[in-house]
Structure formats: C-alpha cells, structure tokens
Amino acid sequence: MQVKSLTFRLLVSAGLVLAAFFALASVVLEQGFRKSAEQALKEKLQVHVYSLLSSAELKNFGDLTMPTYLPEPRFATPGSGLYGFIHLVNKDQIWHSPSAIGLDVIPPPELIPGNFEFLLTEQGRYTLHYAVIWKNKIGDEREYIFTVTEDAQFVSNEVERFRKTLRVWLLALGVVLMFIQLALLRWGLKPLRVIVKDLEAIEKGRKIHLDGNYATELEGLAGNINAFINSERAHLKRYRNALADLAHSLKTPLSIMRGCAESFSVNKETVKEQICRMDDIVEYQLQRAAAKGEYKTTGTVDLSVIIKKISVSLAKVYIDKNILFDMTVPEQSLVCYEEGDLYEIAGNLMDNACKWCKHTVKISISLNQHKGRRHYAVLLQIEDDGSGIPDGKLVEILKRGVRADENIHGHGIGMAVVYELVGLLGGVLEGKKSETLGGMKWNVYLP
Secondary structure (H helix, E strand, O other): OOOOOHHHHHHHHHHHHHHHHHHHHHHHHHHHHHHHHHHHHHHHHHHHHHHHHHHOEEOOOOOEEOOOOOOOHHHHOOOOOEEEEEEEOOOOEEEEOHHHOOOOOOOOOOOOOOOEEEEEOOOOEEEEEEEEEEEOOOOOEEEEEEEEEEEOHHHHHHHHHHHHHHHHHHHHHHHHHHHHHHHHHHHHOHHHHHHHHHHHHHHOOOOOOOOOOOOHHHHHHHHHHHHHHHHHHHHHHHHHHHHHHHHHHHHHHHHHHHHHHHHOOOOHHHHHHHHHHHHHHHHHHHHHHHOOOOOOOOOOEEHHHHHHHHHHHHHHHOHHHOOEEEEEOOOOOEEOOOHHHHHHHHHHHHHHHHHHOOOEEEEEEEEEEEEOOEEEEEEEEEEEOOOOOOHHHOOHHHOOOOOOOOOOOOOOOHHHHHHHHHHHOOOEEEEEEOOOOOOEEEEEEEO
16 A cells, blocks of 8 residues: 555654664664673673682692682572682693682693683683782792683673663653654654644635745745736636737627628628638637737738728728718738737727717828837827716726726626737837827727
C-alpha cells in the first residue's frame, strides 16, 4: 500500500535513522564499557599481586614461604573465583592458594622482571602475571612469577548489567526523540498545511488569492499558483465578456433585419448581407474568447469601406430619424488590423452617435497623426449633435453594464467593448464635447 502522508514518511525515515544510530551507539558503548571493566579488573588484580608480595617471605636458604592466612579471604575459599599462584622462572609451581585446589595449572609466559602481563586465558579467566627478582639476607637471588587470576564471569556480569540498563535508557530516549521528531515535523510542515487551508478557502470563495505569510521556500509556489488563478479568472472573464460582446454585436444586425422585415422583397440583399455579417460576428467573437488577449495582424483592411458599410446599415436602422452622415474619409484607408476589431470599434461608436443624435453624425478619418510624442497610423473621429455625456459620467460609461441613460434600452457594454479593444490594439480612446456639433465627440487613435 502506498503511503501518501509526508509526516509518516519523514517520521519512519527518522525512526530508522535513530534505530541504526542507537544500535551502533549501543555496540560502541558496550565495547567501551567492557574495556573499562577489564582495566578496572587489571588494577584490582595488581592490588592482589602486591598483597601476595607483601605476604611472601624468603628464608635464608632461598625458600619462599607463604602464610596460612592471607589478607584476601577469597584466596582461602575453594571455588571463590580468585586464585593465586607462584612459579619459579623455570615455570615450576612452588605455591598456589587454597582457592585453586583442583584447577589446572596456568603456566606463566616469559617475562622480564618488573613487568606485568594481563590476558584472557582459554579457560575463560582473566590472568595477571608479574615477574620479580628476590634477594635474601645472605645475597642469594631468586626469580619468581606471581600470578593472580579471576573468573571472567565478573566482567561478563558487569557488562550484562550495563547492556540491560543501556538498552532501557536508549529505548526510552528513542521514544522521547520520536515524539520530539513528530512535534518538529508538524511544526516544520505547518506552512504546507496553511497553504492547503488557504487553497480550500479560495475554492470555497472565502479568499481571492494566496495572501498568507508563507515560508521562503513556498513563496515561489504561492506566486505561481496566484498567477495561475489570475490567468484562469481572466480567461473565464474573457469568455463571459465575449458572450456579452456577441450578444451586443448581434444587436445591430438584428435591428437592421427587423427594420427590413416589413419590406423584405425590397431589402432582400440587405437582409442577406446582415445574415452574413452576423455569421462573421459569431466566428470572430468565439475566436476572441478562446484567445489569450493577443491580437495579431493578418493583412490590411480598408477602414473607409468599413465606415461606409456601417453608415449605410445604420441609415436603414434609424430611418425614422433621417440622419445626415457628414463623412470626411479618404478613398482608401488601408490599416493592418483585423476587420472584426474595426467593425466593433466603429460600429459601436457610430451606433451610439446615431442613437443620441438629433439629425447629424459627422465621421472623419485622418492618417499619420500625432498625439503628444507618439505617432499613430490613423485617427477616427465620430461626432453627433445630441446632448452629449456629462463629464462626471464619461469614465463610468466605459465600464461594463453602465449606460449614459438608464431609460434607454441597451446592454451597457458597447463602450466597454470599444475601450477594451482600443487598449488591446495599443491605441487611445478619447471622449469630449464636440466643438462643432455640440454633442459627443470620440477620437480613436490607432498605432
């Protein structure tokens, strides 16, 4: 079964590392304690050797004698585990302690007088040998080897007690460290839980972005997630706007078709033209909704032709107003923009001008214009002789859903569409009062 919890994985990893460390530490400490116990036993056996030396007496004839009672009572008790021996340099045994009755003789090694040798015999006993030269009162010298041995059980028992104590403490320490490790892991992984909690809040609509104070390592992740969220929201907004734009874009062709419905036979070509126009609008808006906000030029279009087509269509829509279109446009105005964008910009502005005008709509196209230090390829100006838009509401109508007059039928997105498109194309949309007609005047600068 696959484990998905990071805490569990890290805890198991830390537990394995701790177990390996404690096992190694246990072996090292046990070996160290054994060496220490052997050294303590060696020092203890040295004391016994010195005790035997102090008790021994060399007669005038060179015979070495030992007293019946020794300072260490264990030497007198058979099987006590502590045994003493005295050998001549030729390894002949001349004395052994009463405790060594029945034991195998331990032959001493070759030793330089005054030196000790400590070793563990095959019989499982720790043995200490000491060579000494003894001179009696008449000057005779004899070389003896004093040997004291003790069963290894003493060291084994000490090591076993130490091992049990060590294991208990290491186990207790391991459990405590695991709890500490768990607490540290929970503290260390808290930023991840915080960011997950914030993501859940975003999912439920309680938050807009990841705006918490995250760990340094998670700041990049939070930034990328925020960028992704913004991109998806912008994409969703673009789809919604595109649907609204589609509905708004179809409004004018539908109005034209509605106006032509009463005299269908007379306006048959106009109806066909508007149906084709509606089909182009649907395709254009769907492509625009799926785009990432980048508009590319695919060739040149004639803005003058577009203006003339729109004016002819609007004249039929607003036939009851008998609008006079005062147009100052070149015979040809080739610009490098998508035709759908220009229809959206010019169509919305001219439709608004026709809607609000009294009798006259003025349209002009100027090429190679300057505004400030910037150069623009074309300037489109659309004016009307209506009442205009109050200065305080000029900025508001560029927002979606806001209309200059709430009593007039409309969706309130026409000017927002124009403003967005001009901005995407790198141009400038400027609105002000018309000096000549007295109504509204819109200047569209396109680079």
